[in-house]
Amino acid sequence: MNKAYDILLNPIEFLIDWIVRLIVYFFVPIPLAAEMIVQFRGIVFAFLLNGILVILVLIIFLTHWATNPLSTQQALANVNLPIDGTFIETDIPLQNPLGGQGLTLVNITAGYMDPNYTFFGGIHTGVDFVPNDAYYQSNTTYKETGTVVVYSTINGTARYYIDQYGSHTIEIVNSKNNIKVIFMHLNNILVATGDTISAGKPVGTMGNTGFTTGEHLHYEIRENHDGNWIPVNPLGYIQ
């Protein structure tokens, strides 16, 4: 076999064989015939492919780890966000979870039972909020931390879980066990399961975890009817 010919006729094959020969020689440092080295092609390629796959998985893992919202959780917890005193201490969720009077600081990007969701076969059991211009201009916590803080709207007990789509979710159930509020897509989580929460307590920050196309707060209110938690329109509660 004349390799000088091969490089002209088939440069890619020549290059591959050259790599194979180099790697084989690294593990078996004795001169081998080209016919022998060809036998190693399959093993060498499998080895190289595995190496590439391992590196790819590592890159994906590290990227995910670095951008995973919970890796910044500790940093934000240290900021020690204060309770928003403008919230009314109540078992009934009368305020919107981003603060302020009524809906003055929020825009609604999808309503309760939004027809767009129904069109695609889904049921939107809550309201999607994003802060509006008035919020960004007035909110001092946002200016200090760069995060939109989500507050509990009732006094109750917290539960934290990640739903099937990866949404970091907080639920607060009031002490009468007749109303619960649900906050979804949170990035930072600021309370733990079992915590006793007052209305106005920061529970997390608005984010984009789970099934979402962008940062927003999905907010639900559910009423306990004979043990079934039935979603209701949150706008019916917010005053």
Ligand SMILES: [Zn+2]
């Ligand atoms: Zn939603």
